[in-house]
Amino acid sequence: MYITTKGLILRTADYKESSRMLTVLTESEGKISASAKGVRRKNSRLASGAQLYAYSELTFSKTAGRYNLTEASAIELFPGIGAGGLESLALAAYFAELLDAVCREDIPEDEILQLALNAFFTLSEGKKPRDILKGAFELRLMCLAGYAPPLSRCSRCGEPEPELPVLAVEGEGLMCASCAAASGLRSVRLCARSLAAMRYVASAEPKRVFSFSMDPDAAARFSLAGESYVSAQLERSFRTLDYYKEYTRL
Numbered sequence: 370m371y372i373t374t375k376g377l378i379l380r381t382a383d384y385k386e387s388s389r390m391l392t393v394l395t396e397s398e399g400k401i402s403a404s405a406k407g408v409r410r411k412n413s414r415l416a417s418g419a420q421l422y423a424y425s426e427l428t429f430s431k432t433a434g435r436y437n438l439t440e441a442s443a444i445e446l447f448p449g450i451g452a453g454g455l456e457s458l459a460l461a462a463y464f465a466e467l468l469d470a471v472c473r474e475d476i477p478e479d480e481i482l483q484l485a486l487n488a489f490f491t492l493s494e495g496k497k498p499r500d501i502l503k504g505a506f507e508l509r510l511m512c513l514a515g516y517a518p519p520l521s522r523c524s525r526c527g528e529p530e531p532e533l534p535v536l537a538v539e540g541e542g543l544m545c546a547s548c549a550a551a552s553g554l555r556s557v558r559l560c561a562r563s564l565a566a567m568r569y570v571a572s573a574e575p576k577r578v579f580s581f582s583m584d585p586d587a588a589a590r591f592s593l594a595g596e597s598y599v600s601a602q603l604e605r606s607f608r609t610l611d612y613y614k615e616y617t618r619l
């Protein structure tokens with residue numbers, strides 16, 4: 370059986386002399402693993418469309434549940450990601466690792482694929498501050514994956530606009546700093562601006578998720594809240610995030 374679909378290459382791993390295993394977020398099949406045989410040979414027809422972070426039209430043969438890439442034609446290669454230096458590459462790697470962690474095999478996730486493409490496009494363009502892009506991607510991905518944090522009011526006392534807002538990352542969402550301190554829950558500090566950004570991202574039109582701005586201090590809090598929330602909800606850390614933070618510290 371042959372399947373033709375569009376997909377974003379999230380991960381590649383070389384095997385044998387000239388082949389490569391791909392993890393692909395596809396439109397019609399969801400996340401799949403596929404082998405790209407001979408892709409590392411000179412003049413392979415698959416090479417361009419099967420490279421890391423390419424968004425491509427892909428044809429697979431499927432036998433006994435295994436996908437084998439037979440044709441690949443790149444639609445978008447996001448050239449600005451490589452040109453943007455190590456920080457930009459590290460952030461792309463983190464986005465890909467997060468997508469791989471959240472998406473399940475063989476279940477199409479249209480909105481997550483759209484978010485991923487939008488994020489890679491914005492990263493490649495290089496105009497959006499990375500803290501904003503990163504925090505918005507993290508939060509929106511969590512919302513789409515079923516982990517949306519409650520943000521309308523303090524989850525303890527009900528205050529809609531806490532004077533000192535915090536995000537309780539294990540699931541309680543928005544709280545007053547004092548309510549969080551009394552509860553003993555793990556939380557990260559927000560501010561009025563970063564809270565407004567979180568509310569915006571949680572409910573924005575898909576194409577407008579990254580269409581906002583804020584000052585660097587608020588953006589840094591927003592970004593920290595995003596990564597803290599992701600790691601608390603998914604109960605794991607991300608090696609690629611550690612790399613990203615190393616590069617941004619330099």
Ligand SMILES: [Zn+2]
Pocket residue numbers: 523524525526527528531544545548
């Ligand atoms: Zn409260």
